[in-house]
Amino acid sequence: EVQLMExxxxxVQAGGSLRLSCAASxxxxxxxxxxxxxxxxxxxxxxxxxxxxxxxSTFFADSVKGRFTxxxxxxxxxxxxxxxxxRAEDTAVYYCAKSGGTCYYxxxxxxxxxxxxxxxxxxxxxxxxxx
Amino acid sequence: EIVMTQSPxxxxxxxxxxxxxxxxxxxSVSSNLAWYQHKPGQAPRLLIYGASTRATGIPAxxxxxxxxxxxxxxxxxxxxxxxxxxxxxxxxxxxxxxxFGQGTELQIK
Numbered sequence: 001e002v003q004l005m006e007x008x009x010x011x012v013q014a015g016g017s018l019r020l021s022c023a024a025s026x027x028x029x030x031x032x033x034x035x036x037x038x039x040x041x042x043x044x045x046x047x048x049x050x051x052x053x054x055x056x057s058t059f060f061a062d063s064v065k066g067r068f069t070x071x072x073x074x075x076x077x078x079x080x081x082x083x084x085x086x087r088a089e090d091t092a093v094y095y096c097a098k099s100g101g102t103c104y105y106x107x108x109x110x111x112x113x114x115x116x117x118x119x120x121x122x123x124x125x126x127x128x129x130x131x
Numbered sequence: 132e133i134v135m136t137q138s139p140x141x142x143x144x145x146x147x148x149x150x151x152x153x154x155x156x157x158x159s160v161s162s163n164l165a166w167y168q169h170k171p172g173q174a175p176r177l178l179i180y181g182a183s184t185r186a187t188g189i190p191a192x193x194x195x196x197x198x199x200x201x202x203x204x205x206x207x208x209x210x211x212x213x214x215x216x217x218x219x220x221x222x223x224x225x226x227x228x229x230x231f232g233q234g235t236e237l238q239i240k
Binding site for chain 2 (some may be wrong): 035037044045046047050057059087093112113115116117118119120121122123124
């Protein structure tokens with residue numbers, strides 16, 4: 001069974017930093033892109049960041065670009081979200097999610113990753129930024 | 132930037148009846164569209180991907196249709212466990228981007 005478990009959430013002051021982690025199990029971790037998605041109180045879902053299966057490519061929403069970084073440790077089946085210069089508007093439940101498609105090298109050696117739907121998602125970890 | 136707009140914001144339906152939820156893209160997204168169900172305190176759950184393919188384990192009463200800019204999620208014969216918030220999501224490989232609609236809350240009438 002595929003499982004994702006987030007940790008690292010908590011209360012932090014504006015301007016501070018926090019590092020979220022997501023532990024994965026039940027699948028070949030390095031073969032899938034991973035993402036972080038957040039939901040602010042009373043709001044909808046917002047994609048935050050994605051990382052390729054190899055970790056060599058990373059992507060960010062404009063709202064967090066330059067403040068957040070994403071990384072992964074394929075030897076430990078974990079993905080991390082380093083959040084710096086936190087703002088009150090970063091307050092949200094942060095979910096880790098697995099991409100629905102795989103990453104692979106094609107016959108010509110090109111590395112291809114599917115960035116598509118999210119399945120499954122973790123239970124989420126709450127980040128509260130106090131101003 | 133593609134904007135996804137869901138309607139209605141809230142939908143009240145009686146158990147056993149059919150619910151129809153809409154999602155519109157500001158420009159064509161082909162069939163790169165997913166639907167999720169989200170209940171309070173739980174992880175969002177993938178229902179539909181590729182606009183019309185049911186995810187593993189999803190009951191047949193959930194169906195998705197559409198392509199381009201207009202999409203529909205239909206839930207036939209609503210069960211008590213179906214009352215939740217539903218989100219559509221556009222996904223793109225190039226450039227990599229994901230955009231959610233604002234959600235439709237499906238309420239018991």
